Amino acid sequence: MPAAVRILVVEDDAQLNALLARQLAALGYGVETAEDGRPAIAILAREKFDVVLLDRMMPVIEGVEVLRRMRAEGVATPVILLTALGLTQERVEGLEAGADDYVVKPFEIDELNARIRAVLRRRSATGGDTATLHAGDVMVSVLRHRVTRAGKPIELQKTELKLLAELVREAGSVLSRKMLIERVWGYDFVPATNIVDVHILKLRQRLEMPGLPDPIATVRGVGYMFRA
Incomplete structure (x- = not known):
């Protein structure tokens, strides 16, 4: 180093x-x-x-x-x-x-x-800037709590924004549910709930736009990946 x-x-x-x-x-x-x-x-x-x-x-x-x-x-x-x-x-x-x-x-x-x-x-x-993240047509500004898709603003709750930021930051890579639980919720264990899946569903709904594909891919048995 x-x-x-x-x-x-x-x-x-x-x-x-x-x-x-x-x-x-x-x-x-x-x-x-x-x-x-x-x-x-x-x-x-x-x-x-x-x-x-x-x-x-x-x-x-x-x-x-x-x-x-x-x-x-x-x-x-x-x-x-x-x-x-x-x-x-x-x-x-x-x-x-x-x-x-x-x-x-x-x-x-x-x-x-x-x-x-x-x-x-x-x-x-992310080019040295952890505050603004980009993947495909999605932009996440963590510090400004601002999200856009195809240039259009999207309103997210704080946890939803943190989850999206992790997915976008690692776009093209699969993040397991355990990794997301640790990074977004701060748990060092996987709770006996489907908390990740519920929030992913909400994210998909908020990011949905006519004519645009779902940017979040489900990798069965593993986790989720944001399409770069």
């Missing part, structure tokens, strides 16, 4: 902060650190990073608030939340605030590195 890939580590546990800085530097990343949300906001205002690792629970300005301020300012840098909270609702809150992924403490550096690589791949696949 080239040193040009810059990571900001925001973690109020000084020992963990220093450990992550050493481990990530050993993997070839350029690393800067902050121990609370306030200095992190100041750093983000003057410098650019490829990924932000953001502790969810901090004493002055907590992670989700930092994340909300970033997105409100139009900062589309990928953010991975570091959280000790195992509750599904806490994870969902972070994802809905604009996080790209989350890792539950304690975690191994290999897992964290894999998550970092994944968000970097997604950013690269």
Whole structure:
């Protein structure tokens, strides 16, 4: 991993902060650190990073608030939340605030590195802009909560937009139900419901236009794919 890939580590546990800085530097990343949300906001205002690792629970300005301020300012840098909270609702809150992924403490550096690589791949696949995604005649602007098909605006609920964004981001690739559950709803298990299928049905209905094909393909026994 080239040193040009810059990571900001925001973690109020000084020992963990220093450990992550050493481990990530050993993997070839350029690393800067902050121990609370306030200095992190100041750093983000003057410098650019490829990924932000953001502790969810901090004493002055907590992670989700930092994340909300970033997105409100139009900062589309990928953010991975570091959280000790195992509750599904806490994870969902972070994802809905604009996080790209989350890792539950304690975690191994290999897992964290894999998550970092994944968000970097997604950013690269969309030309470096994770805020606006395109596939076929569909455009998704995540930060502006705007979706168009063939130039016509489409109204989506927040979860529907997140689901569509994941499908469009990975257009041409099959996403399993488990992958969508993790990325959109923040669950690390597959619930005993057809929640993904229900939302896919709603998306198809909203994207339906006369004379245009269904852009979402069902891959039986696997999941769904957005046609590129």
